[in-house]
Amino acid sequence: xxxxxxxxxxxxxxxxxxxxxxxxxxxxxxxxxxxxxxxxxxxxxxxxxxxxxxxxxxxxxxxxxxxxxxxxxxxxxxxxxxxxxxxxxxxxxxxxxxxxxxxxxxxxxxxxxxxxxxxxxxxxxxxxxxxxxxxxxxxxxxxxxxxxxxxxxxxxxxxxxxxxxxxxxxxxxxxxxxxxxxxxxxxxxxxxxxxxxxxxxxxxxxxxxxxxxxxxxxxxxxxxxxxxxxxxxxxxxxxxxxxxxxxxxxxxxxxxxxxxxxxxxxxxxxxxxxxxxxxxxxxxxxxxxxxx
Amino acid sequence: xxxxxxxxxxxxxxxxxxxxxxxxxxxxxxxxxxxxxxxxxxxxxxxxxxxxxxxxxxxxxxxxxxxxxxxxxxxxxxxxxxxxxxxxxxxxxxxxxxxxxxxxxxxxxxxxxxxxxxxxxxxxxxxxxxxxxxxxxxxxxxxxxxxxxxxxxxxxxxxxxxxxxxxxxxxxxxxxxxxxxxxxxxxxxxxxxxxxxxxxxxxxxxxxxxxxxxxxxxxxxxxxxxxxxxxxxxxxxxxxxxxxxxxxxxxxxxxxxxxxxxxxxxxxxxxxxxxxxxxxxxxxxxxxxxxx
Numbered sequence: 001x002x003x004x005x006x007x008x009x010x011x012x013x014x015x016x017x018x019x020x021x022x023x024x025x026x027x028x029x030x031x032x033x034x035x036x037x038x039x040x041x042x043x044x045x046x047x048x049x050x051x052x053x054x055x056x057x058x059x060x061x062x063x064x065x066x067x068x069x070x071x072x073x074x075x076x077x078x079x080x081x082x083x084x085x086x087x088x089x090x091x092x093x094x095x096x097x098x099x100x101x102x103x104x105x106x107x108x109x110x111x112x113x114x115x116x117x118x119x120x121x122x123x124x125x126x127x128x129x130x131x132x133x134x135x136x137x138x139x140x141x142x143x144x145x146x147x148x149x150x151x152x153x154x155x156x157x158x159x160x161x162x163x164x165x166x167x168x169x170x171x172x173x174x175x176x177x178x179x180x181x182x183x184x185x186x187x188x189x190x191x192x193x194x195x196x197x198x199x200x201x202x203x204x205x206x207x208x209x210x211x212x213x214x215x216x217x218x219x220x221x222x223x224x225x226x227x228x229x230x231x232x233x234x235x236x237x238x239x240x241x242x243x244x245x246x247x248x249x250x251x252x253x254x255x256x257x258x259x260x261x262x263x264x265x266x267x268x269x270x271x272x273x274x275x276x277x278x279x280x281x282x283x284x285x286x287x288x289x290x291x292x
Numbered sequence: 293x294x295x296x297x298x299x300x301x302x303x304x305x306x307x308x309x310x311x312x313x314x315x316x317x318x319x320x321x322x323x324x325x326x327x328x329x330x331x332x333x334x335x336x337x338x339x340x341x342x343x344x345x346x347x348x349x350x351x352x353x354x355x356x357x358x359x360x361x362x363x364x365x366x367x368x369x370x371x372x373x374x375x376x377x378x379x380x381x382x383x384x385x386x387x388x389x390x391x392x393x394x395x396x397x398x399x400x401x402x403x404x405x406x407x408x409x410x411x412x413x414x415x416x417x418x419x420x421x422x423x424x425x426x427x428x429x430x431x432x433x434x435x436x437x438x439x440x441x442x443x444x445x446x447x448x449x450x451x452x453x454x455x456x457x458x459x460x461x462x463x464x465x466x467x468x469x470x471x472x473x474x475x476x477x478x479x480x481x482x483x484x485x486x487x488x489x490x491x492x493x494x495x496x497x498x499x500x501x502x503x504x505x506x507x508x509x510x511x512x513x514x515x516x517x518x519x520x521x522x523x524x525x526x527x528x529x530x531x532x533x534x535x536x537x538x539x540x541x542x543x544x545x546x547x548x549x550x551x552x553x554x555x556x557x558x559x560x561x562x563x564x565x566x567x568x569x570x571x572x573x574x575x576x577x578x579x580x581x582x583x584x
Contacts, residue, residue: 075412076405
């Protein structure tokens with residue numbers, strides 16, 4: 001098995017915990033470039049890849065001591081085709097080694113295709129973790145889970161209005177029925193026995209009650225929490241619902257509210273980005289202080 | 293609404309039907325490059341993008357009169373990073389205008405990210421259709437469905453062993469419970485009322501009984517059938533189960549069995565590719581002949 005060859009300090013859970021400890025932060029900054037919201041000087045750059053890399057590198061420079069992870073979302077790069085992918089590759093190289101980088105790809109495919117994606121995301125691009133979609137089942141995720149030194153964050157309950165279409169549907173079970181997202185959480189808990197220090201869950205910040213139930217089912221797994229800020233999630237309620245018993249175990253993700261922070265009261269846009277990241281880190285830590 | 297601006301002949305269903313009629317074929321060839329299985333002359337090319345484009349262009353040249361669609365799977369291109377994406381872009385340009393091209397991406401994400409993917413897949417790359425994952429619900433798919441001139445093929449029941457982990461789980465319903473993949477089929481049927489001539493389903497060839505049930509629920513929607521050949525699906529049983537009442541309405545997808553056809557008895561590999569594509573087209577048409 002691959003995992004036996006991996007030093008425990010290289011496992012995803014350990015690397016996330018170390019970054020969270022070093023920077024005293026559970027904040028994860030989403031690197032989701034939207035050219036229309038870039039600072040004017042970058043927005044007018046006709047070289048899209050250069051504009052994105054410059055923007056991301058500036059964001060990384062002013063936040064690298066404030067975060068436990070970065071999370072580029074693949075969609076914002078594929079929107080620009082090969083130029084966007086070149087920018088993604090260069091962005092990944094610009095992130096300091098001690099900060100894990102999660103590719104938000106929500107990938108899910110079968111057999112040799114799943115292997116091809118794992119090769120691309122982990123070997124070619126060297127991301128430390130990837131988000132995955134559980135709909136295709138265990139074997140579709142095995143090529144990611146079995147690495148041992150990479151993380152796999154399974155989409156469980158998302159923050160969007162349509163998340164109820166399937167995720168909240170109650171599954172027939174012996175005895176009580178229960179919503180599908182909890183069945184997903186149970187699968188992830190079981191996979192985590194087999195592939196230790198690898199797995200986590202993605203639960204949207206807009207549903208704190210559901211988040212608390214997922215935390216009960218998976219007391220020790222990291223939870224990636226998107227939806228703070230621009231998506232309307234309420235920070236205090238959702239962080240409180242998602243923290244583990246040690247006041248950790250979360251990656252609280254914000255993209256737009258940090259990247260495109262209001263700079264009207266700041267000397268420049270980078271200062272505004274840093275100020276918003278500090279504000280979020282401190283707001284999260286204020287909730288954690290109740291636990292520790 | 294966007295759809296009212298789209299000429300009906302430009303709708304996905306019409307374009308697929310026209311290609312199927314012109315070539316008298318329901319065969320869809322998957323363009324899934326695996327360098328280790330390329331002809332020796334291409335395998336040794338150190339320029340990965342060039343090797344992939346050359347291989348795909350040769351496959352397209354000898355099959356373009358035999359297929360109703362092509363279907364590159366994104367994973368096999370992302371495996372090679374920016375070089376693979378450049379090869380995907382060039383491959384798309386090499387496909388004749390009358391053959392629809394489906395990007396097999398199994399995409400599913402929320403809000404502005406879903407919009408970014410739609411921009412990338414439809415505008416930047418100009419694919420005619422995309423495969424999507426339903427787990428995140430209707431609003432995650434709306435940016436793809438509302439185009440009017442592009443197709444959206446929803447993953448319903450996949451061909452892999454783990455497809456039962458969630459897709460077969462029975463949902464609690466008023467009255468009878470039923471497996472989740474049928475709930476997905478019902479959603480797709482409802483979305484198709486709202487976004488006509490746009491939607492289809494993806495159902496693996498390894499489960500003909502389930503395929504027949506999906507066809508009953510969605511009598512008029514195209515079904516993309518992967519899993520013929522290398523994945524072990526039995527052609528006759530699954531085509532028979534999936535055809536609509538007119539003996540059409542399917543895209544029978546094969547990748548490896550065509551691309552890497554045995555050339556031992558053929559003058560060269562391209563002749564072997566064409567011979568296998570002819571064989572599959574004819575085998576599918578033999579089943580269709582029962583219906584018409």
